[in-house]
Amino acid sequence: MKRILFIIFLLLVSISEAQLLQNKTTFTKQDTLRGSITPEREWWDLSYYNLNIKVQPDKKYISGYNIIRYKVLKSHNVIQIDLQEPLEIAAFTQDNEQLDYTKIGPVYFVILKKKQVPGAYNELYVQYSGSPKEAVRAPWDGGFSWKKDKNGKHFIATSCQGLGASVWWPNKDHMYDEVDSMRIAIDVPKDLIAVANGRLRDTYDYEYGDYRLYEWYVDNPINNYGVNVNIGDYVNFSEVYEGEKGQLDMDYWVLKDNLDKAKKHFKDAPKMMKAFEHWFGPYPFYEDSFKLVEVPYLGMEHQSSVTYGNQYKKGYLGSDLSRTGWGLKFDFIIIHEAGHEWFANNITYKDAADMWIHEGFTAYSENLFLDYYYGKEAASDYVIGTRANIQNDKPIIGQYDVNNEGSGDMYYKGANMLHTLRQLVENDDLWKQILRGLNSEFYHQTVTTKQIEDYISTITKKDLSAFFNQYLRDTRIPTLEYSHQKRTLKYRWINIVKNFDMPIKIKIGDDEKWIFPKSEWQTIETSSSKKPITIDRNFYVRSKEY
Structure with missing residues (x-):
């Protein structure tokens, strides 16, 4: 019976991933507006977000504003800002003048009055409010998760990969342009704590009312879906990790009833950091610290604020996706989602079609974690065991410029492609040099598949174009x-x-x-x-x- 239940569980995982990542055969105007670098996007470069929101849990309602600071690359008088319904824009203003706009679905084309001079930095003030989309099955179906803990207190979190950050805040919702730094200020009821990305700068109690403001600051470039807000009856504990770049603050925010459990279970976090700094190079966000934050869904790779909901179990909710036993040697969510700090948050795809850069390398990071602590044979057992999850239904790379992700095979076919590539490299020192080199060469950058392919081909001195075509762009197994x-x-x-x-x-x-x-x-x-x-x-x- 246990075996039957396990097989059913794996089938459900495969089906849910396929539903999330399936390719569309036809695309709409809105797909193009969401997924391409439109003329209304390409003329300006993100510099700074100042995001301020008030969260009213009882009403499942948010309100606030975002001040978008940008550099003018070339003159233009229309700027594209994205915000998904049912949220609504109350006003766009620049230099205290209210601006007109046209709207196509979630896309707002704002008509600027001020002359946009190349080289200048300008700000756009965006005020908004509403009841944001509620996530049905986070993190695969994004939005706000409005839950309660076992004590009846509000337990809230955001997740928005694929769907887009514009599901809960107004922004330039395309991956190619990362903001350089960001302030995130969250007003929540005083009996709750709000945790976001970066470091907590300050808290502020209002003289009147029962709300408290938590101000977080992100010092590094961050992609839009990496921004998150988590609200709960949290307690905090921390440690200092002696890493490659010095002392790294590692903070853990968990529900107060889970504190003792978390202090034991989260020992996988410094183990993860040691293994991944070995393979990938220094953690990319020392200035912003590293956090694990408990949430009411499985988890997600939010930058410097990795969310955790694996029920304090080893494996994937207590099961081994490789069926080898090795997957129960670590907490899947801690290892996998933290691996994304290097591949997703440090190196980020420009276009959703290249999402394998995030998921293939990070699924492979599970294997490298085992390699570091248990040796190459254990690691090989694990990654080879995950081949049973591969569908070979569609190419790993999706269609460009329409926000289209490729096949769910980007995870474990991607990992096995990289494991195969390691055999071709032969020299493990060179293989580590490649992985660390990617994180150095493309540090805090958005990239394309071609850039990754070209870099690896150059370092290995091998023409790997047919190899990548086979595994990324074809469904056949050689x-x-x-x-x-x-x-x-x-x-x-x-x-x-x-x-x-x-x-x-x-x-x-x-x-x-x-x-x-x-x-x-x-x-x-x-x-x-x-x-x-x-x-x-x-x-x-x-x-x-x-």
Whole structure:
């Protein structure tokens, strides 16, 4: 019975991921406005957000404003700001003058009166309010989660990956342009605590009324969906981690009834930091600290404010997604979501079509965590075990300029692609150099798949274009077709893209060797046709003997 329940659980996980990440076959005008760098976006560069909101839990209502500071790149008189219904804009103003606008769905085209001079910095004041979309099944379905803890106190959090940050606050809702820094001020009832990104600067009690303001400040560039607000009956504990860049503050915000439990369970957090600084380089946001914040949903990679809801269990809600036992050696949410600090928050995709850069590398980080503490064989067992979750239904890369994410295979097919690539690199020191180099070369930047591909090809001195085409842009699994007769091994690749010629490691009996298949048949001599052929399991391929 336990096995049946486990299989059902895995199927539900696969279905939910597929529903979240499915490709659309047709796209609307609104998809283009949401997913492309429109003329009304590309003329200005984000500098600073000053976001102020009041949260009224009993009414499930928010109100406030965002001051958007930007640099003019070229002259233009229309600026695009995004805010999703049912939230409403009360006013746009610049230099104390109210501005007119036109609206297409969640997109506001604001007509500026002031001449926009290239090189100048200007501010746009946006006032808004309403009852934001309530998340049905966070984090896959985004918005506000309005819950209560077991003591009946409000327990609230935001999540908005894919759907967009404009589901709860007005902003430039495209990933290509990250704001340089940000203030987040949250008014909440005095019996609750509000936690956001960055560091807590101050709290302010109003002379009249029963609300308290929590002011947080983010010192580093941050992507829009990485911004979050969490509200609850929190308590805080912390530690200082001696990291590669010095002392790193690690803070934990949990419901007060879970304090003792969290102090034991969150020991995975410094272990995570040690492993990932080894593989990926220094934690990218020392200035903003690292936080784990308990929330009423599973979790999400909000920058410097990683949200946690894995019920203080090892694995994924107590289950092992690899079916090997290794997945129960760590808390999946702590390791996976914190891994996104390097791949998602430090290195961020420009376009949602390239979301594999976030999820492929971070799913692979689970494997590297095991590698660091338990060795390469354990890590290989784990990542190979996750292949059972791969659907090969659609390409990993989605369609560009329409906010379209690729297949859910970006997680574990992406991880197995990277595991395969590690075999081709051969030298583990070079492999670590590549992973750390990516986080250094593209530090606090938004990137494209091509930039990632080109960087790895340059460092490895290998043309990996066909390799990436095979695994990112095609659904077929490369298959090694072979025959071993009369002391001759005959072999070739099938189910491949043009120019795919990946070498692979095999064993002929106990003799390990590399072969270099192509689409045409090739042969090598062997000492005996009675010796079995074994394909190295670390390559994500299939084999077919005939």
